[in-house]
Amino acid sequence: MSTPVMTPVAVDPFDLPEVLGSGPVTWSSIDALAGGHLVRGVLHASDDRDVDCDLLAVDQAYPAPVASEAVRLLVHQAWRHGQVHLMSYDERLTLLVPGTSFSADLAMDAVGRLAKALGAAPSSFAVHLRLGG
Template identity: 45%
Template sequence: MTRPVIGEADPFELPEWLGLGEVEWTTTAPVAGAGTVTGRLSQGTQSLPADLLAADRAYPVISLGEEWRTPAHQAWTHGEVLLLEVDGRLTLAVPGHALTVDLTLEALRRLARAVGVPPHRFVVALRL
């Protein structure tokens, strides 16, 4: 199995439309207990793949190496979320071993803050 290509994502380099109007994040996989949830941010005809990743998951594979887990925890402690690009997809790295609905919503609230919009502009559609 090949290791994913991981790099930090800059919120200022994300598409401008994320800061304009209402944005919807829709999952393509169930959230509760997952280590990774794939999803998509969209507004009208524009969209961007955007996933959530539990940074501390170690089984069946390690989700993130120590070089990314520490910044994920630091960002979270400061009220932010670490934005990564994992294999070309925007990925929000959150502390923990598994995602929950509450953790997912908080991560997306922090993404809204990172792109400079009020969280109420983000609509979330989850698969349970």
């Protein structure tokens, strides 16, 4: 699995499509969780709009760091306050979370925090995970 190669750009949740905060949304993984630090996925909104949305565990440091120290600090601060840090890598919305890999619980927690950032009830979001390696 490759590491994002572009410089990240901060994303304001208010700049995301309004439909993500106003109806049912499903985040579906394209990749299996399988211990990787990057899980590609897609948000599917109630109006059939898809938004590329990946999960990135920012503490992965080998063979190279996936995030700068400054970004890691922002991610850990946001997480500690019940939020998720949003950035765009290669024009893909990315939810940045502490850690080096993903479990089902961590993926669901990140998507739930995205729902809150959008002003939506977490219960309006569903998570569809791909199994396998």
